Amino acid sequence: MGESAFDTSDIIIVAVVTVATGLFLWWRSSSGSASDANSNKGTQPASRDELSAxxxxxxxxxxxxxxxxxxxxxxxxxxxxxxxxxxxxxxxxxxxxxxxxxxxxxxxxxxxxxxxxxxxxxxxxxxxxxxxxxxxxxxxxxxxxxxxxxxxxxxxxxxxxxxxxxxxxxxxxxxxxxxxxxxxxxxxxxxxxxxxxxxxxxxxxxxxxxxxxxxxxxxxxxxxxxxxxxxxxxxxxxxxxxxxxxxxxxxxxxxxxxxxxxxxIPHVPLFNLSAESSLPDKSVFHGELSGDHKPRRFKDGPGGDDKRQFVEVSAKKRILYDAKNPLFSRVIASRNLFSETYDEIKVSSTDIVPSPPKHFTATGSSIKVLRHCIHMEFDLSNTGLRYESGDHVGIYGANSVEHVTALAQALGLSTGALDEMPFPNPCSVRTAFTHYLAITSPIKQHQLELMAKYATSEVEKEVIYSLVDDRTLYIEKIETPQKNLAEILKDFPSVKLPLQVVLGELLHPIVVRYYSISSSSKKEPQTVSITAVAVRYALPQKSLMQNDSAPAHISYKEGLVTSYVNRLHEGTSGLPTPSADAEGVYSSPALPTHVPIFIRTSSFRLPRDCAAPIIMIGPGTGVAPFRAFLHERVHIAAAGTSKKPVGSTWLFYGCRRTEEDHLYKDEIGTLLNTVESWKSSTDETEKAKAFDLRVMNAFSRVPGQPKVYVQDLVSKMGKEVYDVLDKQRGYSDVSVLLHKLGQEYGGRSEEEAKKWVKNLKTTGKYHEDVW
Ligand SMILES: Cc1cc2nc3c(=O)[nH]c(=O)nc-3n(C[C@H](O)[C@H](O)[C@H](O)COP(=O)(O)OP(=O)(O)OC[C@H]3O[C@@H](n4cnc5c(N)ncnc54)[C@H](O)[C@@H]3O)c2cc1C
Ligand SMILES: Cc1cc2nc3c(=O)[nH]c(=O)nc-3n(C[C@H](O)[C@H](O)[C@H](O)COP(=O)(O)O)c2cc1C
Structure with missing residues (x-):
């Protein structure tokens, strides 16, 4: 599926609120009726019946x-x-x-x-x-x-x-x-x-x-x-x-x-906005991603329309949750896995450094960016949604209040107009900007071309067309500094974009991001967890209307989904978090912190045979699926139900410093201790649970010590790794060095080593999870 939240036809039905009247607007084609919406458009009918589909x-x-x-x-x-x-x-x-x-x-x-x-x-x-x-x-x-x-x-x-x-x-x-x-x-x-x-x-x-x-x-x-x-x-x-x-x-x-x-030739907007009053509140979208007119996360609670209850479906009834129909899953836990640690970004002495937002600090010629890695758990209970260890979870993010406000201001909208109450039609502008449209992405050349049509200043128009026509100039001025719509509009004050063009034609939909599941489906079938590093950086931006000698402004940037996850973690998502009463009824119709997710099946799996040895190699958040695998193997051993002993389970894991970003250090330590306690137990049943669990850590930024990376550790243990893979029919999860090991310890030529690795892949003994 195209895994954008909304396709073009969905956007047609996005409704907005008028600025002053409090009436409700929805998309109509220029010719009038909602049913023939889009009839003057290039991208049309595939989705005329999309809603019903x-x-x-x-x-x-x-x-x-x-x-x-x-x-x-x-x-x-x-x-x-x-x-x-x-x-x-x-x-x-x-x-x-x-x-x-x-x-x-x-x-x-x-x-x-x-x-x-x-x-x-x-x-x-x-x-x-x-x-x-x-x-x-x-x-x-x-x-x-x-x-x-x-x-x-x-x-x-x-x-x-x-x-x-x-x-x-x-x-x-x-x-x-x-x-x-x-x-x-x-x-x-x-x-x-x-x-x-x-x-x-x-x-x-x-x-x-x-x-x-x-x-x-x-x-x-x-x-x-x-x-x-x-x-x-x-x-x-x-x-x-x-x-x-x-x-x-x-x-x-x-x-x-x-x-x-x-x-x-002037641009003719593909859609008009028209006003409508008093639509029932139940039919308003608050960030739901499915394309019908009914927010189906809720059913009427005993209190009537203003009391709503999450629809929870019996686990027996299988529902197909996917990119188009994600589950709104409750966040049940989150924690930051890094200790307080920063990345440093140097800025030029001529750059103008605005007062930094949360997680950034600016001192002289440097900006410090706080690092976060969030472990977040989502509830799958009573949903029928299942996963296997090694799968991926797709997550839809939401834009921050700050970004929504910045864009509203750049468009000349009063922020009050964003959520004039009530919204009895598809959704408010705020909802569209928050949940449906990628407002923080850098603007592309074809979007600039549309913006040029609305420039009333000839000088600005000329500058915009020069960016449309010259790819190198565009990359230098827009793509590299990652200028988004709000930032570009500031540079071109004569560009007055009609709201329907912004919503229906200019902005692209938010697309899903995937995360490797870091929980074990055997151990925690009702919970799915992710391990996400917050994307944060700062870039110098120059005004598009000033000459090159003008100073740059620093723009603070954050990834869409990881910043959303982080806001959820800090309880600052800006989204309402209504509490349920004793009957599980939520008193607010607005979105609580339930996140639209779905599971994507992966081929990155543990071998079916739990006795098969596995070698896992993963730096940074690459450890995410291996956390799941480690828990799963210890869980299987602890249950004592497997006929065979659990096979060797080795993890090569790399990070900067153990004090900084050593993910799941305590948890993995507990797993190692558990296995050690089995080994030293005098009880035969307990002793039988023991298996060869090893974790080899590489640290790349320990002051005064040489940098060590995972590949150095694998090289060091090359002979043992080779023997596990070749002689013990082991499984490995990363390609690092395998060719080299095949040559060095298997006595193969380069060509033969390639074939050996290919054979490991075709026989399912070697998997990669790459991002
Ligand atoms: C199969 C799969 C599994 C994955 N698993 C994980 C996982 O377990 N954990 C995890 O953390 N991520 C994982 N990812 C990556 C994840 O999907 C997202 O891409 C990532 O979290 C960033 O998403 P975002 O929305 O926060 O950032 P976005 O809003 O998408 O921003 C990211 C973009 O910002 C820009 N950018 C970032 N840094 C800079 C910089 N310094 N300078 C200039 N531009 C920059 C780049 O254009 C980059 O593409 C996985 C991806 C895939 C495909
Ligand atoms: C997990 C993953 C696996 C991929 N595998 C391949 C591949 O085998 N061959 C290839 O040419 N591109 C591969 N790609 C690159 C994608 O095809 C490419 O990023 C594409 O632009 C994605 O398009 P989409 O956004 O429409 O899904 C892969 C990308 C990812 C994230």
């Missing part, structure tokens, strides 16, 4: 959409369907941007479609005659060992018909055996793959799907795009896009009206 996700999926049905909803003669296979929203974002540009430049309507919502069987019935004006595009991210995203899995399985799985990267073979079938001769397609060159199976999805289309006789109408996250996804997309647009324009035989020629 999402309604279905609560207790079961609705039936899938068809390609033919979706094409029928597009009003223009030429049509474009853009499918995305996306885990963290990038592919979805690029598909949406492409659709918008195709509409703006060619007047061709598109549908941006989530692969998992579709039944593709009618794709192979496309005919060159009737579907000559249709192009189908795919934006496909690759994950894991060259695998599809979750939302692309069914499509991929069906389309590839069992070919090109996992390690099998021999894309030349895909579909060669069906050369004669040519079922796809009526299909015109485009592919843009998203990947990261550091992964072994780079771009598997885009390449394999394109290869398969070719094999079934489909016609690719533009270049195969490949975006590399390790370099710059944006640069790669921007290099591909003009070629793709040119190919589309040639294919449709329409003139490209885009580009600079278009700049003199």
């Amino acid at each position: 999402k309604e279905g996700t609560f207790s079961g999926r609705q039936s899938k959409k068809t390609i033919t049905g979706t094409l029928e909803t597009l009003q223009t003669e030429h049509k474009l369907l853009l499918f995305y296979g996306s885990q963290t929203g990038t592919a979805e974002d690029l598909a949406t941007r492409t659709a918008n540009e195709v509409y703006a430049n060619f007047g061709v309507e598109s549908a941006v479609c989530d692969l998992e919502d579709f039944d593709f069987s009618d794709l192979l019935t496309f005919s060159a005659e009737t579907d000559a004006k249709v192009v189908i595009g795919f934006f496909l991210a690759t994950y894991g060992e060259g695998e599809p995203t979750d939302n692309a899995a069914d499509f991929y399985e069906w389309f590839m018909d069992g070919r090109g799985k996992g390690e099998d990267d021999d894309i030349e073979d895909i579909g060669d055996d069906i050369q004669n079938e040519k079922q796809g001769t009526g299909i015109n397609y485009l592919v843009f793959g998203l990947g990261n060159k550091t992964y072994e199976h780079y771009q598997s999805m885009g390449r394999r799907v394109a290869r398969r289309f070719e094999a079934i006789g489909a016609k690719r109408i533009g270049p195969l795009g490949e975006g590399d996250d390790d370099g710059s996804m944006e640069d790669d997309y921007l290099a591909w896009k003009p070629k793709a647009l040119e190919a589309l324009s040639a294919f449709y035989g329409v003139k490209d009206m885009g580009g600079k020629a278009n700049r003199g």
